[in-house]
Amino acid sequence: MILIVLLIEMVEVSVEDGLQPNTHFLHAKDGHTYYLNKVVKGGRLSLECMFYRRKGRPCRGRASVGANGLDFKLKKIHNHAPDHNLIHQRRLRSAILLRCRSGDPSMLRVIYDEERRRLKTPRVAAANIPFVTLRPAMQRARQSTLPRIPKTLTDLDVILRDDKYCFLTKTLDGQDCIYAGATGNEAEKTRCLIFMSERMLKYLARVKTIFSDATFCVVPTDLNGAQVWNLVTLRRHTTIGIGSIIMQSKSTECYRAAIKGIKHLLPSFNPQTIMCDYESSQQKAWALEFPNAERYGCLFHASKAILKKAKEKGLIPYIENNQHVDLAVRCLCALPLLPRNCIVDGLLQVSEAAFRKGLWSVMESLFKYVFKTWLSASRLPIFSVYECKDRTTNCCESYNYSLQTEVKTTHPNIFALISALVRLEDNTVQLLHVLSPGGNPRRKRKASVLVNDSRIRGLSEDLNEGNITRYKFLRQASRRMQGLYNDMLGPLKDN
Numbered sequence: 001m002i003l004i005v006l007l008i009e010m011v012e013v014s015v016e017d018g019l020q021p022n023t024h025f026l027h028a029k030d031g032h033t034y035y036l037n038k039v040v041k042g043g044r045l046s047l048e049c050m051f052y053r054r055k056g057r058p059c060r061g062r063a064s065v066g067a068n069g070l071d072f073k074l075k076k077i078h079n080h081a082p083d084h085n086l087i088h089q090r091r092l093r094s095a096i097l098l099r100c101r102s103g104d105p106s107m108l109r110v111i112y113d114e115e116r117r118r119l120k121t122p123r124v125a126a127a128n129i130p131f132v133t134l135r136p137a138m139q140r141a142r143q144s145t146l147p148r149i150p151k152t153l154t155d156l157d158v159i160l161r162d163d164k165y166c167f168l169t170k171t172l173d174g175q176d177c178i179y180a181g182a183t184g185n186e187a188e189k190t191r192c193l194i195f196m197s198e199r200m201l202k203y204l205a206r207v208k209t210i211f212s213d214a215t216f217c218v219v220p221t222d223l224n225g226a227q228v229w230n231l232v233t234l235r236r237h238t239t240i241g242i243g244s245i246i247m248q249s250k251s252t253e254c255y256r257a258a259i260k261g262i263k264h265l266l267p268s269f270n271p272q273t274i275m276c277d278y279e280s281s282q283q284k285a286w287a288l289e290f291p292n293a294e295r296y297g298c299l300f301h302a303s304k305a306i307l308k309k310a311k312e313k314g315l316i317p318y319i320e321n322n323q324h325v326d327l328a329v330r331c332l333c334a335l336p337l338l339p340r341n342c343i344v345d346g347l348l349q350v351s352e353a354a355f356r357k358g359l360w361s362v363m364e365s366l367f368k369y370v371f372k373t374w375l376s377a378s379r380l381p382i383f384s385v386y387e388c389k390d391r392t393t394n395c396c397e398s399y400n401y402s403l404q405t406e407v408k409t410t411h412p413n414i415f416a417l418i419s420a421l422v423r424l425e426d427n428t429v430q431l432l433h434v435l436s437p438g439g440n441p442r443r444k445r446k447a448s449v450l451v452n453d454s455r456i457r458g459l460s461e462d463l464n465e466g467n468i469t470r471y472k473f474l475r476q477a478s479r480r481m482q483g484l485y486n487d488m489l490g491p492l493k494d495n
């Protein structure tokens with residue numbers, strides 16, 4: 001060991017790890033590569049050419065160097081030209097294989113290119129070990145460490161709890177682990193695996209508003225998981241990913257199992273506000289587990305559904321050509337901005353106005369749809385986003401997008417998904433370090449967003465004080481979501 005420490009300090013030779021464990025190469029300034037032969041009297045190191053024992057045409061090249069790494073002397077000449085690229089090749093090769101053995105599930109081609117760029121390997125050197133040549137060794141290195149692909153969530157849980165595979169879920173700084181454990185059971189299709197580091201769990205303890213949303217395209221094909229459910233919060237309008245849960249099904253019971261799992265890990269978990277889209281099993285599970293929390297849907301999802309229905313009813317040409325139809329549909333999209341107890345009346349006033357303009361026959365079925373679907377006993381309580389600090393679950397969309405970007409492909413291998421979750425956790429922890437001292441990690445919110453926010457607040461106050469009717473509120477407030485409305489309408493017009 002002492003010898004190796006000494007060697008690393010050397011200036012005329014540099015030491016690289018060999019292909020086998022505990023073997024080393026010495027690259028000398030003469031462009032030749034040596035093995036250590038022995039330490040001779042006086043502490044000098046006797047070196048022999050790496051081809052000394054090569055079959056066929058061995059090279060008897062020898063050299064020696066002082067223990068301080070200086071005073072390099074060639075003792076016997078080589079029978080081949082020096083190769084200054086070899087040191088770069090060896091470095092690249094061992095870095096790549098090390099990464100494959102570390103369980104990094106990135107594509108092999110990606111690992112090769114990333115390491116080549118990171119080490120700034122000269123092109124000529126890298127050309128001597130192109131990707132195709134190195135690929136078999138990379139595959140062997142990877143297979144030697146990754147477990148077999150699990151078929152069920154229970155199998156995966158067994159793997160992740162095995163100490164041998166803790167590197168799969170270790171955080172990038174090595175201080176934490178993103179796997180928190182399993183809950184539910186396979187037979188009832190409620191198995192859930194929770195991916196949330198200790199430190200994010202700690203953070204969750206003080207989160208008051210939680211956003212949740214499920215995504216499907218990152219679910220591994222060969223695993224019996226139905227979806228990945230992400231928990232997100234906002235801090236000063238910045239999306240903070242709390243954790244992800246691989247769920248066996250989309251049933252209310254499976255959602256409940258997931259939430260119970262988190263409660264078990266964090267008994268003080270008690271969100272005051274919960275926002276998610278209108279998927280009934282998800283909403284129901286939150287309601288059952290946290291009956292006292294305020295629950296909300298999402299303005300964006302509701303408006304989008306209403307506009308899609310308008311298209312189904314053949315209203316797009318009317319919206320484009322008749323300003324009264326356009327106004328009425330826009331007001332319907334703005335209904336969630338009203339206080340809960342004003343929504344039914346708001347809808348009534350919009351339909352009366354349409355009736356007065358002679359549009360009843362055109363719009364009747366859309367009004368009926370909104371009444372039946374959105375003002376139903378289960379939807380109405382979560383339809384209004386009145387006075388909500390955030391009116392949409394867009395932060396979930398943005399987190400889903402980050403996850404998809406990290407995973408790089410749809411329906412990845414499970415280890416690629418886990419590694420993406422590890423990287424996202426690291427990004428989040430970094431983000432919290434920027435936010436904690438009051439820093440701002442993202443660009444400022446757009447002036448138009450701020451103006452619209454303040455206008456909607458002003459209109460809400462006027463409505464409260466009885467200065468404006470509900471219809472007038474809807475007309476004015478819907479103007480404040482014109483951008484969103486146009487964005488959603490655009491694609492519907494096109495096809």
Ligand SMILES: [Zn+2]
Nearest residue numbers: 049059061078
């Ligand atoms: Zn030689």
